[in-house]
Amino acid sequence: MSTVKDELVSVKREDSEIASVGNAGNGVVPQNGTGAIDTSSVVDGVAEEQSAVENSNGNHAAAPESESMGQVLPEQPDLKIIRRQISGFVGFANLPKQWHRKSIRRGFNFNLMCVSQSGLGKTTLVNTLFNRDLEASSQVITNAGNGDMSEKMEELKIEGETEPEAKVEEEENVTSSVKIKTYFTTIEENGVTLKLSVVDTPGFGDAIDNTGSWKPIVDEINYRFDQYLDAENKISRSLEEDNRIHACLYFIEPTAHFLKPLDVEFCKRVHQKCNLIPIIAKSDILTEEEITLFKQRIRRQLDEANIEFFQPPNYAMDDEDTVKASNALYEKMPYAVVGSNQLVTNVEGRSVRGRSYPWGIIEVDNANHCDLVNLRDLLISQYLEELRERTSNVLYENYRSEKLSKLGIKQDNSVFKEFDPESRQKEEKQLHEAKLAKLEAEMKSVFHQKVSEKEKKLQKSEAELFARHKEMKEKLQKQLKTLEDRKHQLEVSLSNQAAQSPAQPKKKGFLR
């Protein structure tokens, strides 16, 4: 009966694991065979997953915080800062001087917007301020308020919610026909160059219905902010070109009464987007008392409407006189100005810029006659750089924050953290430990799983081996028993036969 051997072979085939057992018997162990645990793949797999988790943590860590608006600084590490006053000459106190030189080398730029109804002497005033004929000496770019602008705006507005509304308004504005005209010129004075651009808005306030006539102007201011924002977000960028409006001169008609609704409305729209400097135009038709009263009224009106205009800052290092002067500059606003580039001879016989009336001569550069000198101090000689600073640090930043937030960009405050090697090391250590712990746990679980799988397989094949053996043995023993019985029977029957025939005992004897 050869079936027994066949049975054993089939046991082997049933379980491939045991097949390798056969090989093991030959002394060859497959390293990465089906039976062996592939350590490298376990370890790598876990490591990859780990790094992926880290990345997603990095991106989403601050997501819940960003719901709160604005910049909220996270907890800062406690750092020691040494404070010293240096008595000798180390030299870093030269930094302002270095800036002084550098600023001359790089030059300055200033973008001034002038908004006025026609007939208020805007052109004359600007020419008086810069002491030149701007229209004659400048390169001019004209934007027909709506045509060009809406094209530009389309490029810029991505998914702002205000878009459909804005478009409708723009179409309405076609009737108001406010244009944007920009004059570029470069002025040099004692080796200092100023790239000046004056943005004129002809047509403002000239229509019968002036509703929305501020729109092209506000659009222009926004457009210039957007332009700068785009430049700032470019991969390769140069932020030298700055077209943002640094100051807005608003001309008030010298009525001596009150601001008109259009004046207030315009100032409201604009005061948080650019440095607003309201001025009383052609103030030579008002008496001193009228001007004082008018100024008070205007300030009260603007105050009631919560409109702020540019306030020159005080410096910590300023002496008393300077502080007084800068405060006075603010007190005198809105400046009552008269423009003229005409030379007239005054009573002292000097040739001055002014206007000659039968009752006298108004000298524009005389602080007793009008506030032009103050305006020039504020706008150019004292605070031009501050106007630029405020535009850049406050007005533009506010515009940008609002715009980006509207576009759904989340604030991640966790990046605003003072760098500290110690806490950094701690953080990294924690991250590292967490990573290790996770790695270990994962490898452990994979390891245990594989080990127990393998154990089970071996136990199973062991059990099967025994079971098979038992079964086989029982089968054989049964066979044996049957055979023994049969033999016994045969023997019995043979001995019976022998008893019957005399020849039989001989054979029986042989068998024994």
Added chain:
Amino acid sequence: MTIEAESMGAPVASGVQTIGISNLPNQRYKIVSERGGSFTMMVCGESGLGKTTFINTLFQTTLKHSDFQQRRHLPIKRTVEIDIIRALLEEKNFNLRVNVIDTPGFGDNVNNNKSWQSIIDFIDDQHDSFMRQEQQPYRDVKFDLRVHAVLYFIRPTGHGLKPLDIETMKRISTRANLIPVIAKSDTLTAQELTAFKLRIRQVIEAQEIRIFTPPLERERESDLNSNQDLAAMEHARQLIESMPFAIIGSEKKFDNGQGKQVIGRRYPWGVVEIENDNHCDFRKLRSLLLRTNLLDLILTTQELHYETYRRLRLEGNSSGTEESNSSSTVPLRAPARKLSHNPKYKEEENALKKYFTDQVKAEEQRFRQWEQNIVNERIRLNGDLEEIQNKVKRLDEQVKSLQLKKR
């Protein structure tokens, strides 16, 4: 520019000479004075080259004590770390926030391969951090530790630059303003120093290492302060010619033999004066770092190194994706930086992996044994069965023969 304006017929009136434009630089001066400044400097070099002393000499105040007990007498065994001194210094009512980054332990190991990594990581990290802050919608307060200047201290061997120096300087120079200096130059004679400087300059040139040089800015011909500018250019040229600066540090004052108290080092053969151009280049270096080119260092960092870093990061991120086509109004975001490269962490990770590999091996060994046992058992059982089978066979034969007999 002036010609253009004049030809256009301006100015109109001569009654007023100025309209105030010439005062604009003064406005800037005032704003900067009011605000103060911030300067971050990194000192980099093996221990014992006088980095700490130099910092104290430069700012004429003890910002950091040389830590005798802590470091010098302990056997050197450390990885490179980052150490930051933060100070708010006031000179003539001008405030400067000074951050000095020290990298103790750089180059102190037997195998210094990659020991520049934490220096490079630090510089990159600061650029990265600033970029992330700048991208936020609200960013009024920003923390800025971007490194404006890296002083690389060269050991005064008189021979040349070591491969570690070259490799490290190469990497720094693409990220920050690199200023190599010859440390403790009082160990070299004037002749040796000249030769050493020349050799270093040659290597720097051959290896295309870009070191910071003061700009030789040419003013417009017609300028009023051209005399002043000529002097400035001459000064800058002198600075460039003296590179790499040979320096000596000291915080002590001595009589220089002419009755004057000078900062220096006293030897039996004489007193080395730190602030003497014939003795060393300390004054030149101070001029470059603070007195004349501090702003250039700051602006170059902002406009060149930071912009380069930013560009590379964002380019690497958005290449090929649709992001590069979309409007640039939305700030681009770079992927999060990986954990800084810490060899210890890598080691620990590997140890853990090895532990498991060993365990797996042990288990495999156990299984192999187990399998062997099964094989043996099977052989034994097969033997057992065979025995019975043989018995069966024998019986079978007996039965067969009995059957035959029976017939």
